[in-house]
Amino acid sequence: MNTTRTLQVPDATSVAMDYLKNDAEDHGELVTLNVGPSHPATHGVLRLKLVIDGEEIVSCDPIIGYLHRGMEKIAENCHYNQYVAYTDRFDYLAPMSNNIAYACAVEKLMGWELPERGQAIRVLCCELSRISSCFLGTGVYAMDTGAMTAFLYAFEEKEKVHNLYEQICGARFTSSYTRIGGMTRDLPKGIEKQILEFCDSALRTVDEMEKLLLHNKIFIDRLVGVGVITKQMALDCGMTGNNLRASGVKRDLRKTNPYLGYEKYEFDVPVAEEGDCYARFQVRMEEIRQSVRIIRQVIATLPGGPICVQTDKGILPDKKDAMQNIEELIRQFMVTTQSVNAPVGQVYFAAENPKGELGFFLDSKGGGIANRLKMRSPSYCTLSILPKLLPGHLVSDVGAILGSFDFVQGECDR
């Protein structure tokens, strides 16, 4: 007698592939669209889980952490000086600013004040990296809206900043320029002239990009009124930097609590009231102009003298002295093996970075290693607004809105 036995093959993939039968109901259906982690619009490894109804976004769930490297934990295992090299990797579009912000935080813990020349050089480097970051932010934004050429114009200027970095600190990208209590080296001779030349070309490019984009009907139509962040929303999410200023809050740490002698320089804080993508773009362009203004003032008033803290034993001695003098040799040995000897205590230092307020909270139990380091990264706070902001926009606006935030995943995920 013939009987039929049905064998069931447990096959998880075939079950998972059931959706291919396309037998779902044919209208009124929401679709989940996965954007990222590797997607042209998400500048790094951000992932968005969008639920869309046609082309309209119903809900958005940003998923971060794809670039998490345990930066805060690493800080508990290495000397203050060693950690400088890790700070390059936070906001890798403006490595100098991170170096400087971190060094300033530790110096605040130590209670050190840099000599005038050291401060001026730091301001110079900060503003150079701000220009580089803002150029990349605006350029990539232009590419997100389809204007490839403006992106390459911007990138050319960014390339020039990297050439200057290379002369200043020896590396194009991962600068690691600062040490606790100073810099690795003084500015090379003749760099001032090159920086001034770069300033001129940067301003030319800004004008060119404004002509290409800001007065372009297509660009205006795409950005005006898109991704509007009100003052309240921005403050609620802890947005800082350009994104906050584009929403009409005039908050710039360089003005409100000046560090590194920023109070000596004259510059405006660009603020826009609208809070839309176009406003953020404009603010960023204006930021480049103000940075150029600061750089010109710094170079005009660049003082001479030492670049490192002179009073304390926490910094490396001159190489020549270390070779001839036993005291200096011991000091060199102590600094390289144990770094600075920090007092017990807690400090919070925040710097106005290109992306916003980058804060370092340091908890020290003494010695050369931090007990705990907590970062306040601007991109993290900026991205937290996405679930509130994106619903109601179209899929095409995702690129425009993400680009307008100018965020960096390295800093967000740490």
Place this chain on the structure above:
Amino acid sequence: MEHNVLASILANGCDSACCGMWFYLIVTILKLVLVFAVILAFVVLSVWIERRVAGWIQDRPGPNRAGIPLHLFQRFGSKEEQPCKKLLHFFGVPQDCWIAKLFRWLKLDREIPTFGLMQPCLDGAKLFLKQELTPSYVRKVYFTLAPMLVLGPPLVAAAVIPFASGFSTPLGDVNMCVANLGIGPLWIFAISGLSVYGLTLAGWSSNSKYPFLGGLRATAQLISYEVAMGLSIIPLLMMFGTLNLQSIVQYQADNGWTLLPLWGEGLTWERWFMMLPMLISFVVFVTCVFAEANRTPFDMAECETDLVGGYHSEYSSMKFASFFMGEYAAMVIGSALVVTLFLGGWSIGFGADAALHNWCDWFAVICQFVMFLIKLVAFIFFFVWVRWTLPRFRWDQVMKLGWLVFLEVTVANIFLTAAIIYFIN
């Protein structure tokens, strides 16, 4: 009629009718091959123009590394160490004079320069040799059909575009247009409208969300811009009074191009008035050609910043290359149509056509063909220029522009033209 011809062949062997038919067939086949070769060559050339012009606009070299290196010949047995240097030495040119410097600047001492023209060819070879990856979850028949449907229509549509005037031989007249149809533009719209099926099928059969959205966008966009495109040339047809593209170009050769009516009767005030609707038509038509060719600022279907690759996200190797070539072929055909309708097609202008024809038919045809190609290249350059200058529209803005602006403008333009023609005559 064909029966008659066949009957006469059977009855009389090779008489004049038979000769005429064979002549017609052979000439048509020759024209077909010529048009096909020119279009495909132009697809490659327009890729090259795209890259070169993009490089030029963006302050970078563009493709310039695909020359034929001279050391390649040594591998195949050439004993020559420095051919360029020896050549200069042979003619007694010193190594530091400007000729030698020019030679070095052109890299003639290292390679046979091709000005980057080899780049698209090598790209094609690369795509041809790449692994053909068909994902397991696609609908295979439609997935394979889609690239063909994209590449085919532009090549077919090229049949009605006249690329030179005609000349007569003892065996019969030759019309330099593969199919001299009386419905030229309609044929092009009908055929190129088919390519929307390719994009839709590609998007749908990929069974993936990004291509699906891209396919949907492509469908809506192409269909809505076809309306405006069709309506925008009606004023022209009212002026020309014919749908035959060869006659349209002949009219322009005699009376001045649509956008440059300087010869013929001269620039009378009636013609000045006619320029206004023609200009409106030109702007709308060119914009629609951009939209139909799926190029920035209208590349909604493959808008990379939100849809990754759009409808061709899941395609690889030659299938992807078909989409790629289809897009460029559509661009070439679109340019050819704009040139034919608005910029005088093959006509050299300023009354030179008639003069050349009086002098020598053959030479006139060759000159006109070259003129047509020059205009085509110029317009392709314009295409590329726009692409690398403007940002991209947003999806809903494209639809608004199509239905709320262009449709109204073109309809109003038709009435305007009609009014002008009525009052002038």
